[in-house]
Amino acid sequence: MPSITFEGHRYPANPGETILDALLRHGALMPSKCKTGSCRTCMVRVVAGTPPPAGQKSLKDTQAARGFILPCACAPLDDITLAHVHVADHEVTLTVAGRHELGPGAVRLVLRSPEPFRYRPGQYVNLVRPFDGRVRSYCLASAPDEHDLLEIHVARTPNGDMSRWLCDDLREGEPVGCYGPAGDCFYLPNDIRRPLLMVGIGTGLAGIHGILQDALNHGHQGPIHLFHAAEPGAHYLGGELLALAGRLPRLTYTPCGAEPADMAQAVKAHRPDLAGWRAYLCGAPAGVKAMQKTAFLAGAAMADIYQVAFGG
Numbered sequence: 001m002p003s004i005t006f007e008g009h010r011y012p013a014n015p016g017e018t019i020l021d022a023l024l025r026h027g028a029l030m031p032s033k034c035k036t037g038s039c040r041t042c043m044v045r046v047v048a049g050t051p052p053p054a055g056q057k058s059l060k061d062t063q064a065a066r067g068f069i070l071p072c073a074c075a076p077l078d079d080i081t082l083a084h085v086h087v088a089d090h091e092v093t094l095t096v097a098g099r100h101e102l103g104p105g106a107v108r109l110v111l112r113s114p115e116p117f118r119y120r121p122g123q124y125v126n127l128v129r130p131f132d133g134r135v136r137s138y139c140l141a142s143a144p145d146e147h148d149l150l151e152i153h154v155a156r157t158p159n160g161d162m163s164r165w166l167c168d169d170l171r172e173g174e175p176v177g178c179y180g181p182a183g184d185c186f187y188l189p190n191d192i193r194r195p196l197l198m199v200g201i202g203t204g205l206a207g208i209h210g211i212l213q214d215a216l217n218h219g220h221q222g223p224i225h226l227f228h229a230a231e232p233g234a235h236y237l238g239g240e241l242l243a244l245a246g247r248l249p250r251l252t253y254t255p256c257g258a259e260p261a262d263m264a265q266a267v268k269a270h271r272p273d274l275a276g277w278r279a280y281l282c283g284a285p286a287g288v289k290a291m292q293k294t295a296f297l298a299g300a301a302m303a304d305i306y307q308v309a310f311g312g
């Protein structure tokens, strides 16, 4: 009889019983609603054992790759250990290893982890200010390497408490708390010929930059069209991206305006048909929402649209 380990307790499951039913029968505190695998209230992460495929059928492939399952939709295949989805993989203190202006509106921070930090480029981390515990999220623009350096892009938000500290006060060598990573907006090398639409809105280019690097590191073969939406004068890394697009015929880089209507117009003009495309959208919520609609109306399947909205 397989057993389920959850929050330090071990529960035996009856043959054919779903993981959720077994946990509830034993009195474990597990949120649930529909019990049919559609609302995702019960989603948990498998940290040891085999994720049952029946529990991943309706999830995004990036969620399945992170070991998430819906325990109401599957029985355990063997002994399995589960954790809540929000339990962080790492909790570390990073130190500032570098700081570079990205034009007038943003700063690139390079942060060193004291230990290997496993993440997928495009995921985000939650940074913690040591002296008051303030927490804000930032997308990872880097790809993991042997130096354990993480890169983030921080916009100077007007009157922004954390962003001002990160952009203007924090000095090299100083500590920043960090837990994470989180988020399901990242590249999966399961279909390297798939055309990819990437839209970074403002410092949403951070996540997109990470996903682009990861796709290229995996030898992605399909076309990639990257749009960077920003206010006039606020596009950054333009020279680097143009030079990269010059060397890689499958990559196209298009800067565009920051208003949702400007982005939608730019994407429609260049890519009117997105059937079969995967879309990665990252940045301000209004822009992400508008681009999700644009991509969907142009033919992209909802399951192929991955997004990170900066709040809202």
Ligand SMILES: Cc1cc2nc3c(=O)[nH]c(=O)nc-3n(C[C@H](O)[C@H](O)[C@H](O)COP(=O)(O)OP(=O)(O)OC[C@H]3O[C@@H](n4cnc5c(N)ncnc54)[C@H](O)[C@@H]3O)c2cc1C
Binding pocket: 124, 136, 137, 138, 139, 140, 152, 153, 154, 155, 156, 157, 158, 159, 160, 161, 162, 163, 164, 203, 204, 206, 207, 284, 308, 309, 310, 311
């Ligand atoms: C999943 C996720 C990923 C994120 N990734 C990034 C990233 O890669 N780079 C990045 O720069 N930011 C990112 N953000 C936003 C970031 O977490 C902070 O919200 C942002 O830096 C502002 O925090 P603050 O403490 O400076 O502002 P606050 O002191 O909280 O707010 C100051 C004022 O600015 C407004 N405000 C807050 N956030 C924003 C915003 N994003 N845009 C415009 N106005 C705002 C507030 O309403 C308030 O009026 C992300 C957010 C989420 C949820």
Ligand code: FES
Binding pocket: 031, 032, 033, 034, 035, 036, 037, 038, 039, 040, 041, 042, 043, 070, 071, 072, 073
């Ligand atoms: S309870 Fe709704 S998906 Fe499990």
